Amino acid sequence: MDFIKNNKLLVVSLIGLVVLFLFSVDKGLEASSNAIDNFKTVGMVLPPIFVLIGLLDVWVPKETMIKFMGKGSGIKGGLIAILLGAVGAGPLIVAFPIAALLIKKGAKLSYVFLFLGAWTSVKLPIFMFELANFGSKFTLIHVSSNLLIYLIGAIIIEVSLKSNDLTEIQEKAERFA
Numbered sequence: 370m371d372f373i374k375n376n377k378l379l380v381v382s383l384i385g386l387v388v389l390f391l392f393s394v395d396k397g398l399e400a401s402s403n404a405i406d407n408f409k410t411v412g413m414v415l416p417p418i419f420v421l422i423g424l425l426d427v428w429v430p431k432e433t434m435i436k437f438m439g440k441g442s443g444i445k446g447g448l449i450a451i452l453l454g455a456v457g458a459g460p461l462i463v464a465f466p467i468a469a470l471l472i473k474k475g476a477k478l479s480y481v482f483l484f485l486g487a488w489t490s491v492k493l494p495i496f497m498f499e500l501a502n503f504g505s506k507f508t509l510i511h512v513s514s515n516l517l518i519y520l521i522g523a524i525i526i527e528v529s530l531k532s533n534d535l536t537e538i539q540e541k542a543e544r545f546a
Contacts, residue, residue, distance in 0.1 A: 411462065418463050422470050434474035442477070450480040451516065454487025455496070464488040472542035478535065479523040486519025 373380050386404075390397030438446040457464060464485055471481050491512055499508040530538075 414459050414463055415466075418459065418466060422466050426470060426473075429474065431474050434471070434476055438471065438474075438476035438480050440477050442480075446477055446480045447483055447520065450476075450484040451487045451491065454484045454489075455491045455493050457488045457492060461485075461489055466545065469542040469545040472539060473545075477527070478530070478538065479520075479527040482523035482526055483516075483519050486523065487516065490515045 382404075386397060386400060389400055436442065438449055442449075453467075454464070457467070468481050468485055471484065472478065496508065496512065499511060503511075
């Protein structure tokens with residue numbers, strides 16, 4: 370019973386897959402194939418990321434992270450968050466363990482949200498593709514408007530969270546990273 374309680378999403382997904390098989394075997398096989406392909410992709414991407422996170426956890430002292438991305442870091446922390454997101458590699462799912470590590474190391478929560486936002490739309494390969502194919506004006510408007518929206522959203526989220534919410538996020542990050 371603990372397995373079901375701890376893995377609700379997996380159980381619901383498996384039940385959904387069984388129901389899909391009951392209605393259409395072809396669709397069930399296609400969904401199963403897609404799920405297996407996704408597990409393979411994630412299985413290839415996540416282990417190196419966890420090794421990198423482990424190394425960063427050991428190599429970067431908490432005091433350094435607080436100095437550069439903590440509450441008193443100012444605009445420097447936001448720029449570092451954007452830079453980290455821009456040079457990130459892989460799908461967004463890879464960014465979440467890194468975000469947990471940033472929280473664990475004392476980064477300001479709004480900078481972590483900004484990092485996640487930058488990861489989604491300001492990655493260097495995407496930036497270079499847009500620049501080459503859509504021109505500098507489009508790319509500048511796209512990147513600056515996205516970053517502005519992410520920054521405003523990050524600040525609103527951080528301000529609207531209560532201290533017990535922040536504590537809960539910190540505790541979850543400690544357990545995860």
